[in-house]
Amino acid sequence: MFFVDTIEVPGLGNRGHLAGGEHTAVVVDPPRDIDRVVAAAARRGVRIGHVVETHVHNDYVSGGLELARLTGATYLVPADARVSFARTPVRDGDEVTVDEAAGLTLRALATPGHTPHHTAYVLRERGAEVAVFTGGSLLIGAVGRPDLVEPRLTESLARAQHASVRRLADELPDATTVLPTHGFGSFCSSSGRATDDSTTIGKERASNDALTRDVDAFVADLLAGLDDVPAYYTHMAPLNADGPAPIDLTPPAPADADEIARRLAAGEWVVDLRHRVAFAEGHVSGSLNVEADGKLATYLAWLVPWGRPVTLLAESPAQLADAQRELARVGIDRPAAAATGNPARWLRDGEAAASFPRATFADLAGRPAGERAVVLDVRRDSERAEGHVRGSLHIPLHSLRGRLGEIPDGRVWVHCASGMRAAIAASLLDGAGREVVAVDDSFDGAERAGLTTTTPA
Template identity: 60%
Template sequence: MPHVLPIETPTLGDRGYLVHDGRVAFVVDPQRDIDRVLDLAAAEGVTITHVFETHLHNDYVTGGHALARRTGATYHVGAGDPVAFDRVPVRDGDVVEVGERMRVRARHTPGHTFTHLAYVLIADGADVAVFTGGSLLYGSVGRPDLLGPEHTGTLAHQQYTSVHRLATELPDATAVYPTHGFGSFCAATQSSAVASTIDWERRTNPVLTTPEREFVDELLAGLDAWPAYYAHMAPANAAGPLEPDLSPPQHADAGQLRRRLSAGEWVVDLRNRVAFAAGHVAGTLNFGLDGGFATYLGWLIPWGTPVTLLGETPQQVAEAQRELVRIGIDRPAAHATGTPADWAGGEPVATYPRATFADLAQVRHHRPVAVLDVRRNLEHAGSHIADAVHVPLHELLHRLGEVPGGEVWVHCATGYRASVAASVLAAAGHRVVAVDDDFANAAKAGLHTVPAGA
């Protein structure tokens, strides 16, 4: 029986897979930093002979092209995908022999994209697993709206048809291995499941238990914004991205940091939000490595803006680099390690307060303060604080003029996005308080919240 080894990228909510029979291996949907794949193959003592892409990815830069070049593996990409490099085109029904014990059968499963493919692993004559990419996910499907509103309805219906085809063709015991659905914005909804089978999905997944019209309507109603950097991923993947350079960027001293800030470049502090609020270089932005670092940085940054990374240790900077190459930000302009005092070069460090929703409820009894909600639209529609100004985090840079003057208390759902927003507002000259609390505590604190539909 072949071994299926997930290669997880939890910060982007994706999985790739290394599959082997003890001698040879194939890889499905690898991330850009292929050293992880190579290390796993070496640890397993297997040779990678084939690489498969389920689709031109929208949420990360693939490592498939680079991995095939490095290993000499055959690179299988959908025949319908317009790419600028040599590959073996794959079509519906094609069967690829991998070594002597594994066969891979392609299935056209449009819905996430028009050319999307799933791959069925055949071992000992049985369909034992299916690698579903962005089609059938655990308890969900891949979102159908990433190619534009003019295609969304068509793709939503195709997604339904594709998943039903897989569920009809494959045995109950077939293991399901999706690429998306572990926090990725490519998933229509999220699931906490870590494993599944065709039988389980057939019994529990709304796409397989709901009539088509009802399913499509619910799917479309549940879609919210996706990260802006997605617009750059498919073109990068079609061009054939090369292996990234993960060597340390140049070092920046305090003077260079000031010059970069003055030039409008992004200087990003990687520390957690507690440390950042307690002291940071004025004008720097806080995208902590303890949250959705690459997702939110890639979402907010004007594409092409130079980025300098500030971390307490070289390991933090290296981790951030790895995250950034996965979304196509190949080389930071510079980096520095140490403390805010080191980076400020003798200048005073900046601070701002952190607070809870209980603090907010109490302070509003004594003085007027503005409340800024930076959650996404569907979150805000579900429930929000009465009289709060709502500007989703990903729109904040373009809507700074809508932020009230005076003291602004900024909140999200759990605190991470509020810290990002607070750093943006502080850099723009606002007096901010970052609410570092769970939104479920707002009503408990006595704040007037408006429920869904009110």
């Protein structure tokens, strides 16, 4: 009897997988913090015999190379992937034994589209196809994006993606479990978060656009719906192709109030990980608020210039350790320094904490008619196209730091879809000396307050 354990990476919207029998197992697309994978194998009492990659990842640093080195496992990487380290190249049709006693084998299927070399892996139990690890090809109700490799390849990869998904559906039984890596909030997915937690070939055959629409219609809609790409993606594939260094989760150097002030004065990034409510009530002036419980790695790595030193401020050592782990998954390896506690410990004697108000969309609708104010929408283009606050200025969060000069004078009421990104933006504006109000509310509140329109801005 076989098993499949999922290693969730919710902050990045990804999943790795550990699959095997009674004695040995294979790991597919492991995260960088491989201690979680090793612990999962230990709980099962199995040896990791193979580590496989579906592709060279564009959105996170892989732990595959280090996991294979640590465990002595065979490291399988698609043959056409250009990498700088020793590995066992995998080609279409190649098959390896996962657990001989259980009759488990893994067969490679070339599925280009997300990348030119993308490969899916079919898990067989005594010859019967029981699961397929689809990486960034067939996702739950979607497919992997085709635009992350090279703009000139995007359309051809989109067409290849359509063909690859159809190949999976043609060659595998309807009952085959589909186990993707992306699609649970990852920007590698062609659509938003998966509405279901699991799926099969049969379910996807009935509902996935790649399997219900002809190639021209599918490609046209896929390309029209592609969203913004996080800036740090540019660095992930080269890191993975070169062979990532082992993760280092030892605690960063402690920073006192003088050290925090010095780093801010030097133009470094000081990031407060506390909840947005606590940050708004009091924080170190000039610090950036990115909640530890939100999509920390995605948004911080998207905003911070690559390689710029980052100092973390956390409410507890546990929060700090979790944040350090999450950031290491996207190549922010070592915080320059860190402090825990609250602003009372992070401010020098005589310094006052900065603060700004929070509000709802109802408050925005009820503000004084003569108030000199700017309503700033920091959502992505695709979100704004579905409706926006009348008269609002639109600057997506990931562009805001370089476009602060475009915001007119006056009090800035900043909003997003739920409040988290608005808090990040508010902290940027507050640090730049602007008077700001963070709208901490669901966008449904804007509709209820009568503030929205779908007329193009």
